[in-house]
Each structure stands twice: as C-alpha cells, then as structure tokens.
Amino acid sequence: MHAWPASEVPALPGRGRELRLHDTATDGPVTLDPGPVARIYVCGITPYDATHMGHAATYTAFDLVQRVWLDTKRQVHYVQNVTDVDDPLLVRAAETGVDWTELAERETALFREDMTALRLLPPRHYIGAVEAIPGIVPLVERLRDAGAAYELDGDVYFSVESDPDFGKVSRLDAAVMRRLSAERGGDPDRPGKKNPLDPMLWMAARDGEPSWDGGSLGPGRPGWHIECVAIALDHLGMGFDVQGGGSDLAFPHHEMGASHAQVLTGKFPFAKAYVHAGMVALHGEKMSKSKGNLVFVSKLRQDGVDPAAIRLALLAHHYRANWEWTDAVLAEAVARLDRWRAAVSRPDGPSSDALLEQIREALADDLNAPAALAAVDRWAQLQHAEGGTDTGAPGLVSRAVDALLGVAL
Numbered sequence: 068m069h070a071w072p073a074s075e076v077p078a079l080p081g082r083g084r085e086l087r088l089h090d091t092a093t094d095g096p097v098t099l100d101p102g103p104v105a106r107i108y109v110c111g112i113t114p115y116d117a118t119h120m121g122h123a124a125t126y127t128a129f130d131l132v133q134r135v136w137l138d139t140k141r142q143v144h145y146v147q148n149v150t151d152v153d154d155p156l157l158v159r160a161a162e163t164g165v166d167w168t169e170l171a172e173r174e175t176a177l178f179r180e181d182m183t184a185l186r187l188l189p190p191r192h193y194i195g196a197v198e199a200i201p202g203i204v205p206l207v208e209r210l211r212d213a214g215a216a217y218e219l220d221g222d223v224y225f226s227v228e229s230d231p232d233f234g235k236v237s238r239l240d241a242a243v244m245r246r247l248s249a250e251r252g253g254d255p256d257r258p259g260k261k262n263p264l265d266p267m268l269w270m271a272a273r274d275g276e277p278s279w280d281g282g283s284l285g286p287g288r289p290g291w292h293i294e295c296v297a298i299a300l301d302h303l304g305m306g307f308d309v310q311g312g313g314s315d316l317a318f319p320h321h322e323m324g325a326s327h328a329q330v331l332t333g334k335f336p337f338a339k340a341y342v343h344a345g346m347v348a349l350h351g352e353k354m355s356k357s358k359g360n361l362v363f364v365s366k367l368r369q370d371g372v373d374p375a376a377i378r379l380a381l382l383a384h385h386y387r388a389n390w391e392w393t394d395a396v397l398a399e400a401v402a403r404l405d406r407w408r409a410a411v412s413r414p415d416g417p418s419s420d421a422l423l424e425q426i427r428e429a430l431a432d433d434l435n436a437p438a439a440l441a442a443v444d445r446w447a448q449l450q451h452a453e454g455g456t457d458t459g460a461p462g463l464v465s466r467a468v469d470a471l472l473g474v475a476l
C-alpha cells in the first residue's frame with residue numbers, strides 16, 4: 068500500500084538528546100539505544116470510523132518519537148499496518164450494506180488525508196493485512212509444525228503455553244487477561260481450546276466471508292496478532308526498538324504478538340520497548356467505534372479548523388495520560404496557535420537558544436509535549452511583553468516547532 072506524503076522537516080542546529088520512553092513490559096523508563104537506523108512498528112487502524120481524536124492522539128505520540136530520533140541525526144525505519152480484513156470491519160460493512168473492500172479503501176484514504184493534514188510523518192512501509200497474507204501462511208504453518216499451534220474445527224490456534232515468556236509484556240494476572248481477551252477480539256469461552264487465552268492464528272473460511280488460499284491450512288483468513296508479527300518481522304526483524312499503540316493494545320495484541328514472534332524465532336524480545344498511549348475520551352467514556360462517541364479529524368477540518376490547532380490540542384496532553392476531548396481543549400489550542408504565530412511573525416525577538424534545548428529536553432524525557440509547549444509559551448509571552456533584538460530568533464522558533472512538534476507556524 069502507499070502511505071502519504073511527508074512534510075518537510077527543517078534542519079536544526081546541534082543535535083537532539085537520546086530518547087527515554089516508558090516501557091510497559093518493565094513499567095519503567097528505558098533509554099533507547101537504537102543504532103544508526105532506529106526501528107519502530109506502530110499498529111495501524113482497522114479502517115472504519117477513522118480518523119477519530121483517539122487515533123490522532125496515538126499516532127501523534129509516535130510521530131514525536133520519529134521526530135526526536137531524526138533530530139539525533141538517525142534514520143528512522145517506521146512500519147505501520149492497516150487491518151484491512153478483520154471481524155469488526157466485516158461486521159460494519161455488512162451492517163451498512165457497503166462492500167468491505169470499498170469501506171476499507173475509503174477509510175484508509177481518509178486516514179491518509181488526515182495524517183497529511185496533521186503533518187504526521189509517514190511510515191516507510193505501509194502494509195495491509197490482505198497483502199501480508201502470503202507471508203502469514205508460512206508462519207502459521209511453522210508454528211503448527213513446531214507444536215506451538217493446534218487445530219480446532221479447521222481453525223488454527225496459538226498455544227500461549229509454548230512461550231515461556233508469555234505475560235511479560237502486559238504483566239497481568241490470569242483473570243484480567245481472560246476478561247480483556249473476551250473484550251478485545253478473543254474467544255476465551257470457546258469449547259475445545261487448550262487454554263482459554265489462546266488466540267486464533269488462522270480462521271477457516273466462513274460462508275459469505277472473504278477467504279484466501281492458506282496452503283496446508285486450507286482457505287481462510289489470518290488472525291489479528293499474527294498479521295502485525297508477519298509485517299514487523301518482514302520489514303524490521305526481531306529486537307526492533309519500539310512497538311507502539313494505544314494502551315488497549317498492550318493485552319492481548321502486543322502480548323500475543325510478542326509470543327508468536329518469540330516462539331517463531333527462538334529469540335527474545337520481539338521489541339526492546341512496548342510503548343502505549345493513553346485513551347482519549349468523549350463525554351466521560353473512551354472514544355470508541357463501538358460506542359460511537361467520536362470526534363473526527365476530517366469533520367473538524369471541514370468545519371474550517373486549522374489542522375495545526377488540532378495537533379496543538381493533542382500535544383497539550385501527555386501521551387500516556389487518559390484525557391477528555393472537549394470544545395475548550397480545541398479553543399485553547401486555537402488561541403495558542405494564534406499567539407505563537409503572532410510571536411514568530413515579528414522580524415526579531417528574545418533569544419531562542421535556550422528554548423531549542425528546552426524543547427529537546429522535554430521531548431527526550433518520555434515525550435513530555437506539554438512541557439515543550441510551555442517552553443514555547445514562555446518565549447512567546449516574552450516576545451509579546453518585551454520583544455527582543457535577536458533577528459534569528461523568530462525563524463529558529465518556527466523551525467524548531469515545525470521540526471520537533473510538527474506544527475507549521
């Protein structure tokens with residue numbers, strides 16, 4: 068699949084700091100130590116009801132990761148998927164009488180437009196589940212042949228007990244795992260499973276549903292976790308730097324993905340850090356497709372909201388916080404954008420040397436975007452109150468805000 072166009076990232080003087088991120092698996096900070104090419108996999112959308120503010124917030128967090136790494140003069144090898152075949156997508160297509168491929172294509176196109184408008188840097192590889200199927204089938208066959216997967220009425224399940232490190236990503240107890248499995252696409256109550264938590268790797272063809280050639284597995288379609296594993300192993304390999312997504316993906320998705328990959332390769336870990344963004348809510352509840360309490364990026368854009376203001380509204384919250392989208396959040400961001408634009412539109416201003424380092428330090432410290440915004444606020448306030456004589460300052464502030472925060476002033 069094609070991704071979307073990259074906005075230009077202005078060059079900055081000096082070099083950014085090494086990124087520290089909170090890792091779910093150790094529940095603590097890790098200083099990432101990527102080589103010259105940093106490797107990150109961020110789980111992509113299931114293409115319906117895209118792009119809501121929850122999606123936008125999560126992808127903006129990982130966009131900051133990419134920007135911090137670029138500022139350390141590294142290349143970034145960023146991979147993202149599109150879950151363009153899965154139960155919820157097929158259900159939505161059937162409910163609305165739309166062909167599922169059309170639904171997926173339309174929503175993926177809208178997502179690309181929103182990502183471009185929000186200046187999120189594109190992944191280097193943007194891969195759909197459907198196009199990944201030829202790579203998924205042999206992985207499932209290998210797991211089965213190694214005794215790590217078993218058949219149940221034609222479907223193939225992964226045996227979580229085959230991975231001695233199962234549980235290390237999310238560190239949850241069995242009861243919580245079982246509840247989350249039922250809530251998030253698993254089928255813990257299906258009779259005949261070896262362990263209720265075992266996730267499906269390959270679903271045998273169902274009447275009226277799309278299916279693909281599965282070699283010795285028979286016709287069917289892939290399970291959710293193996294999709295991301297196949298794409299990540301193909302394009303990044305084991306031991307990549309960051310596996311990212313919203314906190315609702317820690318279990319089962321990232322736990323199961325890590326186990327699939329660790330059993331397949333005999334290596335540990337799948338990813339060096341598992342990084343999860345908090346959940347954005349609306350009217351007191353997590354914004355979710357199933358509840359329908361959604362605010363769409365595209366709707367705000369149609370209403371004439373500047374995408375830079377949407378981006379500032381997202382950045383005003385720490386990525387790990389759970390927070391609530393409100394009109395006031397957007398209004399504050401619009402006002403901030405106006406203040407910043409007025410401040411950089413003058414021919415001179417207060418020195419910005421300290422500001423660049425403050426933004427760098429804030430972002431390197433577990434992506435503390437609110438602290439970075441506060442630093443820019445202070446400079447803008449000084450500019451408005453006293454002004455200054457540094458003719459290079461407004462330009463440098465613009466470039467720093469663009470390169471590191473992705474906001475074009």
Ligand code: 5CA
Pocket residue numbers: 110111112113114120121122124125148149150295311312313314315316344345346347348353354355
């Ligand atoms: N296709 C899978 C991942 S392989 C999937 O979870 N798709 S999704 O469309 O449901 O979600 C896409 C991303 O948005 C995930 O990282 C998810 O955690 C995140 N997300 C969904 N809802 C919210 C929310 N309310 N707040 C923050 N992030 C969210």
Ligand code: ZN
Pocket residue numbers: 109110111148295320
């Ligand atoms: Zn995923």
